[in-house]
Amino acid sequence: MKKGMKNILVVLLIGLISVPATAMISNPLTSQNFSTPSTTQQSNSWLQETQVFDMLALPPNRLKTFHVTVNGLWNGFFVEGENLSGPFEFGKYLESFYSGNVYESDAAFVQAQHQQGLLVPGTILTTQGHPALQGDLIEDFACRSADGQMATWDLNAGSYFMCAQNPDIIDWMIGQGKKAIDAGADMITLDEIEGNGLVGILQYVSTFIESNEPGFCPNCLEGFRAYLGDHFTSSELSTLFDISDLSTYEFLPRIAATMNLSYFQRIQTDPLMKEYFTFQEEGTFDAKKRLITELRTYSTSQGKNIIISANSFALGTSQTGDYLIQGLQYSSLLDFFSFENKYTALSDQSFPSLPRSKWVAWEKLARAATNAPGVILVDSAAMGKLWQQPFSVKKIRNYLAVHCAEAYANQGAFVNWFIKPFDQTYRWGGCAKIYDFVLRNRQLYDASSSIDTSTAVVYFFGKGMQNNTGNYLGLCQILAESNIPYDVIFDGDGQYLNTTLTLQNLSKYHMILVPSVVDITTQQKTLVKEFVASGGTAVVFDPEELGFPANEGPYNYGNGTFYFMLQDIPALYYQTYTDSYRTSFLDAIDSSIEEHLKIKNSNRKIVGYPYYQPGEKRHILHLINYDCGALFDIIWPKSNIQIQMKLLLPSVSSVTVISPDFSEKQNIPFTITDGLIEFIVPTLRLYDVVVIQE
Numbered sequence: 286m287k288k289g290m291k292n293i294l295v296v297l298l299i300g301l302i303s304v305p306a307t308a309m310i311s312n313p314l315t316s317q318n319f320s321t322p323s324t325t326q327q328s329n330s331w332l333q334e335t336q337v338f339d340m341l342a343l344p345p346n347r348l349k350t351f352h353v354t355v356n357g358l359w360n361g362f363f364v365e366g367e368n369l370s371g372p373f374e375f376g377k378y379l380e381s382f383y384s385g386n387v388y389e390s391d392a393a394f395v396q397a398q399h400q401q402g403l404l405v406p407g408t409i410l411t412t413q414g415h416p417a418l419q420g421d422l423i424e425d426f427a428c429r430s431a432d433g434q435m436a437t438w439d440l441n442a443g444s445y446f447m448c449a450q451n452p453d454i455i456d457w458m459i460g461q462g463k464k465a466i467d468a469g470a471d472m473i474t475l476d477e478i479e480g481n482g483l484v485g486i487l488q489y490v491s492t493f494i495e496s497n498e499p500g501f502c503p504n505c506l507e508g509f510r511a512y513l514g515d516h517f518t519s520s521e522l523s524t525l526f527d528i529s530d531l532s533t534y535e536f537l538p539r540i541a542a543t544m545n546l547s548y549f550q551r552i553q554t555d556p557l558m559k560e561y562f563t564f565q566e567e568g569t570f571d572a573k574k575r576l577i578t579e580l581r582t583y584s585t586s587q588g589k590n591i592i593i594s595a596n597s598f599a600l601g602t603s604q605t606g607d608y609l610i611q612g613l614q615y616s617s618l619l620d621f622f623s624f625e626n627k628y629t630a631l632s633d634q635s636f637p638s639l640p641r642s643k644w645v646a647w648e649k650l651a652r653a654a655t656n657a658p659g660v661i662l663v664d665s666a667a668m669g670k671l672w673q674q675p676f677s678v679k680k681i682r683n684y685l686a687v688h689c690a691e692a693y694a695n696q697g698a699f700v701n702w703f704i705k706p707f708d709q710t711y712r713w714g715g716c717a718k719i720y721d722f723v724l725r726n727r728q729l730y731d732a733s734s735s736i737d738t739s740t741a742v743v744y745f746f747g748k749g750m751q752n753n754t755g756n757y758l759g760l761c762q763i764l765a766e767s768n769i770p771y772d773v774i775f776d777g778d779g780q781y782l783n784t785t786l787t788l789q790n791l792s793k794y795h796m797i798l799v800p801s802v803v804d805i806t807t808q809q810k811t812l813v814k815e816f817v818a819s820g821g822t823a824v825v826f827d828p829e830e831l832g833f834p835a836n837e838g839p840y841n842y843g844n845g846t847f848y849f850m851l852q853d854i855p856a857l858y859y860q861t862y863t864d865s866y867r868t869s870f871l872d873a874i875d876s877s878i879e880e881h882l883k884i885k886n887s888n889r890k891i892v893g894y895p896y897y898q899p900g901e902k903r904h905i906l907h908l909i910n911y912d913c914g915a916l917f918d919i920i921w922p923k924s925n926i927q928i929q930m931k932l933l934l935p936s937v938s939s940v941t942v943i944s945p946d947f948s949e950k951q952n953i954p955f956t957i958t959d960g961l962i963e964f965i966v967p968t969l970r971l972y973d974v975v976v977i978q979e
């Protein structure tokens with residue numbers, strides 16, 4: 286190892302690989318939750334254009350290799366042993382190390398990147414703390430365990446859990462953000478935005494693994510006392526929670542007593558715990574809202590417009606012990622999500638096999654929630670494991686490239702995780718080809734393209750989704766693998782996020798699928814009924830929630846039809862990948878599916894993602910081949926793929942296939958019958974794009 290390498294390795298192990306303990310326990314029975322609406326504040330148009338993000342700032346030669354345009358989503362960190370910390374410190378350190386450049390300040394670093402035409406993020410860690418980052422203040426900022434220890438984030442890494450109920454740590458974060466803005470950052474990433482929303486799950490996990498759980502510092506305990514005083518009268522406190530004197534009540538032993546229970550057991554055993562979790566969740570939300578609001582205000586005062594993203598692990602769809610991981614309630618505060626992802630049904634596998642491990646559900650959800658690209662990356666625990674293997678052992682070049690193509694085909698982006706000490710040039714080589722391709726063909730990825738479909742999955746964000754995340758994930762997977770194009774529509778919960786969805790918004794759809802209507806707002810329930818009454822079709826899994834009898838099958842209502850499905854077939858499909866669940870789901874709603882796309886013998890391995898660009902007078906069809914072997918990472922190419930698509934254009938002059946897999950454009954023959962166009966795509970290795978031009 287060169288001098289310095291060891292340092293970097295140490296930093297990586299400390300920082301990037303440290304993941305919430307939630308990822309350490311896999312629970313096959315857990316389900317998950319979901320997303321939010323699209324009220325984003327973007328005026329920097331770069332976000333709506335195709336970009337290539339990397340995790341840590343790379344030197345010029347590597348930037349070229351991977352076609353990076355946004356240099357270092359996770360630039361900010363600390364460098365162990367070097368006494369450096371700040372919003373750019375880690376990226377700057379690595380970039381300097383490999384390029385030999387010396388930067389006298391953050392501003393100089395940012396300026397040097399700007400001169401290369403790059404966009405530069407700064408990063409703020411909002412839950413994880415470390416002595417190298419906060420210095421002596423860490424004692425004040427860290428939450429405490431029941432026995433008074435500093436709460437840990439990652440015991441081995443020496444990092445601690447920063448208490449979001451403590452206004453001082455939020456002020457510290459605001460200071461970090463101002464530093465980033467002053468230095469000229471184009472955007473800020475907030476890592477682990479969930480904060481004290483993770484308290485319940487970390488308390489639960491601490492009963493299985495060695496860690497000091499958070500939730501017991503004076504800010505938490507006294508904050509909870511104040512919360513109860515604000516929300517309940519003393520007689521309510523006595524009747525509901527057996528608290529006779531709020532001012533002297535000892536909360537610590539009571540909260541600690543049930544930590545070993547899963548979420549539902551815990552709130553059933555002690556109803557006070559539900560209030561405690563709500564207090565933690567709301568307090569964190571208010572704190573992070575203050576952070577984001579103050580950074581935006583400061584940025585504006587400096588004549589700048591800062592873009593803010595956040596990491597929320599798998600968009601909150603991963604659960605342990607039924608505890609809801611948070612994240613999507615921040616959608617309206619953020620410009621976009623840049624998030625670690627995982628196919629959560631197989632959470633114990635670092636790289637679950639294709640074709641099963643599709644990420645379309647998360648990519649569409651992130652976009653629906655923010656109206657901006659879902660910028661998605663392989664979770665840090667999986668990458669950490671990979672780095673520990675010699676470069677030739679785990680072959681994932683094509684595996685990564687499939688996910689990369691899929692992200693761009695779903696109007697998102699796939700983050701490059703190349704890190705030189707681990708010599709991953711080969712592993713990221715497939716993605717490099719795709720990055721080059723998407724940048725050379727940016728106009729094909731125009732964010733204003735619409736999906737030509739009459740089908741939508743309507744995601745109502747709210748507590749009801751806690752038991753039904755698998756339902757949403759399974760639905761998305763069924764539709765994608767059946768080549769039924771669909772939109773995901775996101776609406777809030779009326780608390781963290783506004784409810785803005787109207788009948789007008791749904792007017793283009795013939796069929797909506799609603800993953801959970803449990804605990805949605807009265808207005809949302811009315812909306813679903815009105816949609817059907819006015820002639821639409823809705824697939825609903827909990828008819829009683831809408832006031833209907835719990836009967837399986839079609840149910841006529843007004844001018845339309847409900848399909849009530851009492852068994853959660855999509856969740857079963859997501860959890861098992863047994864194809865009979867997919868086909869039985871399709872059989873149940875068969876008569877209501879309007880065919881927009883047919884791909885012969887797609888066999889869950891070929892998925893088409895079609896778009897319509899009326900301004901350019903063309904259809905775009907992204908074709909992805911998910912047939913990638915788990916053992917040797919071999920892509921099994923397809924040939925002569927028969928495709929039929931519904932046509933919105935009055936006529937067609939050409940059908941062209943382009944691809945990162947070959948250099949020549951292919952003009953292919955086509956026929957048009959009754960508004961349907963048919964053609965045969967000669968070859969599909971990993972990723973083709975078909976352009977149907979008027």
Ligand SMILES: [Zn+2]
Pocket residue numbers: 427428429448449450499500501502503504505
């Ligand atoms: Zn605390």
